[in-house]
Amino acid sequence: MPDNDEAKQREFERLAEPHLKEIYNGALRLTRNPTDAEDLSQEVFVRAYSSFHQFRPGTNFRAWLFKILMNTYVNEYRRKVRQPAVVPWEDISREDERSAIESSQQLLDDPEATFFSKVGDPEVSAALNELPPDFREVVVLYDIHGFNYREIGQMLRIPLGTVRSRLFRARHLLVKRLRDYAHARGLI
Amino acid sequence: MKCCRRIQLWISAFLDGEIGQRRGRAVRRHLLECPHCHALAQHMLQLKETLKRQVKAAEAAPLDLWHKVQQRLDQGQLRPAPLGRPLVTRRLLPAFGAVAAILAGVLLGWGLFARGAILSPEALADEFQRQGALPTMPIVAADAQTFAAQISKMVGFEVSPPDLSRCGFRLLGANPTQVAGFRGISFVYRSGSEVVVVSQLRSLPHLQGFSTTAGRGQQIRQATLRDLKLVVWQEGDRMCGLACTQNVFIGPMGRMRCH
Numbered sequence: 001m002p003d004n005d006e007a008k009q010r011e012f013e014r015l016a017e018p019h020l021k022e023i024y025n026g027a028l029r030l031t032r033n034p035t036d037a038e039d040l041s042q043e044v045f046v047r048a049y050s051s052f053h054q055f056r057p058g059t060n061f062r063a064w065l066f067k068i069l070m071n072t073y074v075n076e077y078r079r080k081v082r083q084p085a086v087v088p089w090e091d092i093s094r095e096d097e098r099s100a101i102e103s104s105q106q107l108l109d110d111p112e113a114t115f116f117s118k119v120g121d122p123e124v125s126a127a128l129n130e131l132p133p134d135f136r137e138v139v140v141l142y143d144i145h146g147f148n149y150r151e152i153g154q155m156l157r158i159p160l161g162t163v164r165s166r167l168f169r170a171r172h173l174l175v176k177r178l179r180d181y182a183h184a185r186g187l188i
Numbered sequence: 189m190k191c192c193r194r195i196q197l198w199i200s201a202f203l204d205g206e207i208g209q210r211r212g213r214a215v216r217r218h219l220l221e222c223p224h225c226h227a228l229a230q231h232m233l234q235l236k237e238t239l240k241r242q243v244k245a246a247e248a249a250p251l252d253l254w255h256k257v258q259q260r261l262d263q264g265q266l267r268p269a270p271l272g273r274p275l276v277t278r279r280l281l282p283a284f285g286a287v288a289a290i291l292a293g294v295l296l297g298w299g300l301f302a303r304g305a306i307l308s309p310e311a312l313a314d315e316f317q318r319q320g321a322l323p324t325m326p327i328v329a330a331d332a333q334t335f336a337a338q339i340s341k342m343v344g345f346e347v348s349p350p351d352l353s354r355c356g357f358r359l360l361g362a363n364p365t366q367v368a369g370f371r372g373i374s375f376v377y378r379s380g381s382e383v384v385v386v387s388q389l390r391s392l393p394h395l396q397g398f399s400t401t402a403g404r405g406q407q408i409r410q411a412t413l414r415d416l417k418l419v420v421w422q423e424g425d426r427m428c429g430l431a432c433t434q435n436v437f438i439g440p441m442g443r444m445r446c447h
Contacts (some may be wrong), residue, residue, distance in 0.1 A: 024249035045257040107227035116234035143239040149206045168200035175231045
C-alpha cells in the first residue's frame with residue numbers, strides 16, 4: 001500500500017477507473033435513472049477511496065467495489081429515494097410458490113421456450129426494471145455482473161438460501177412477464 | 189405435484205451449478221421424468237441466455253463521471269482514514285495472531301478436503317482428453333439430426349443421439365467407442381462443468397449407456413431415459429459407465445453379464 005496520500009490516490013485511481021462503466025451500469029440497473037445512477041456511482045468511488053486502507057491487495061477489487069455499491073444503495077440510497085409501493089418479497093414468494101406449479105402447465109405450449117429469441121432487449125430490460133428491488137438486485141448481480149451465490153450473499157448480507165430462493169422467484173417472475181409480452185404480441 | 193413444488197425451487201440453482209451433487213442428481217432425475225418441470229427449466233435456461241444480451245447492451249458511463257470522482261477526491265471530500273492506523277493493538281497482537289493461525293489452519297483443511305472433490309471444467313476436459321473420450325468428430329452439420337444421419341452412415345448402423353438440451357446439456361460431438369467388445373458410437377454432451385457420454389452399441393442398438401465424470405468421488409446415480417434405467421458411477425478417478433435395460437448389465441471396464 002502506498003505510503004503517502006498522493007501515491008495512494010494514484011493507486012486507487014489505477015485500480016478503480018477500469019470499473020467505472022460496470023459500476024455505473026450496476027447503479028443504473030438498481031436506480032433505473034441515469035441521474036441517480038451517476039450520483040450513486042460517484043458516492044461509491046468516494047466511499048471506496050475513504051475505505052481504501054481496508055482493501056487487502058491481491059483480493060478481488062471489483063467484488064469489493066460492488067459490495068460498496070450494494071451497501072450504499074441499500075443503506076443510503078434506497079431509503080432516501082421515494083419508491084413506488086413495493087410488495088414485500090416474502091409475500092410475493094409465497095404467492096409465487098403457489099402459482100409456480102399452475103404456471104408451469106402453461107409452459108408446455110412452447111416447451112423449448114423459443115419465443116425468447118424473438119423478444120427484444122428493451123422488453124427484457126423493462127421486465128427487469130419492473131422487478132421488486134430485492135429480486136432485481138440478485139438478478140443484476142448474478143446474471144449481468146457474474147457474481148456467484150456466495151459473493152452475492154456477502155454483498156447483500158443474506159444467507160445463501162435466500163440468494164437461491166430470490167433468484168428462482170425473480171427468474172420465475174421474469175419468465176411470466178416475458179411470456180405475457182410474447183403472448184400479447186402473438187409470438188407464442 | 190408435491191415433488192414438483194420441492195424440485196422447482198432448486199431448478200434455478202441447478203442451472204447455475206450452485207447446488208450440491210446429491211440434490212443436483214435428484215433435480216436432473218426429476219427433469220428427465222417431468223415435462224412440466226422440464227419446460228420450466230428450459231424457460232429459465234433461455235432467460236439466462238437472454239439476460240446475457242443485457243451485458244453486451246451495457247451503456248457507456250457519462251464522459252465526465254470519472255472527472256467528477258477525481259474532483260471530489262482532490263477536494264478531500266471524505267478523506268481516507270489515516271495511514272498506518274493499527275487494526276490491532278500491540279498487546280492484543282500475539283493473541284490475535286494465534287487465533288488467526290488456528291482459523292487459517294481450519295479453513296485450509298476445509299478447503300483441501302471439502303472442496304477437493306470438485307473438478308473445474310478445464311480439468312474435466314483434460315481428463316476426458318487423457319482418456320480419449322473427447323469427440324474426435326466435432327459437429328459440423330447444421331443440426332443434430334443431420335449430424336446423426338452422417339454418423340449413422342459412417343458407423344453403418346442407425347444411431348440417434350438423445351436430446352438432452354432440456355436438461356441443459358449441449359451435444360459436442362461423437363466418438364467411435366467399444367464397450368464390452370461391442371462397437372458403437374459415443375455422443376459427448378456438456379453442461380457447465382459436467383460432461384456426459386451417451387453410448388449406442390452396434391449389436392445392442394436399443395441399449396444406451398451413460399457415463400460421466402462429474403467430479404472425483406462421484407457416487408452412484410440413477411436415471412431413467414425413455415424405457416432404460418441408467419446406473420452411473422465412478423471408479424476412482426477414472427471415467428466409468430454404466431448401463432442397462434432390465435435384463436442386461438454392462439459393468440465398468442467393459443464386462444457384461446446377463447441377470
